[in-house]
Amino acid sequence: MWVFAVFLTACTSRLSGLSRNIPPPVLNYAIAPGDLFEITVFGEDKLTKEYRVHPDGTIVVPYVERLQVAGLEPQQIEDMIAKKLLEKRILKNPQVTLVVKQYASKKVSVIGAVAKPGVVAWTEGIKLVDAISQAGGFSPLADKGRVILTRQIGPQKKSATFQVNVEAIIRGEQSDIPLQAGDSINVEQSVI
16 A cells, blocks of 8 residues: 555656746747737827737828838837837827737647637736636546647747646646747546
8 A cells, every 4th residue: 555655646746747847938929910909109099099910910000101010029019100100290209009909829729628629819928727727627537637738949949748737736736837829738638
């Protein structure tokens, strides 16, 4: 009996320790087609509005023109709009802020033993348990100790796979795992 308990403890620590080798997420805030954001121009209600990036990667800003924004970071878009408003003499000292509402182009896949397999929108700060919850949570057949996270890592974007014990995260024995856009989560089924 004692040998079995030692074996079970060793297996549990091995499973919960596997997720510690996961590299931190590489955050990419570049805007892409389909993304939704709000631009606020201080003191100019007509210029403050939401924009969804068109399939060609552009938005149309009143008084300015069609702007190519795909591939740019939010700060770069703020600077570009402020510069255009200044150049066209619309405003003398434009103060522009951009808040991303939805990165429609950035997704996380959740498959396997969850209630609603599919994709969930990546948002800044989303973690593994959040994504599983957005996919409807674990199905009755889910093995919470064997969740497979696949992530692109390094400059060559090589695919790496990690086993995560989500039960250990839920029990507070290890930290939840921050996700990056493009991550894939596969919740394994229990062996009955």
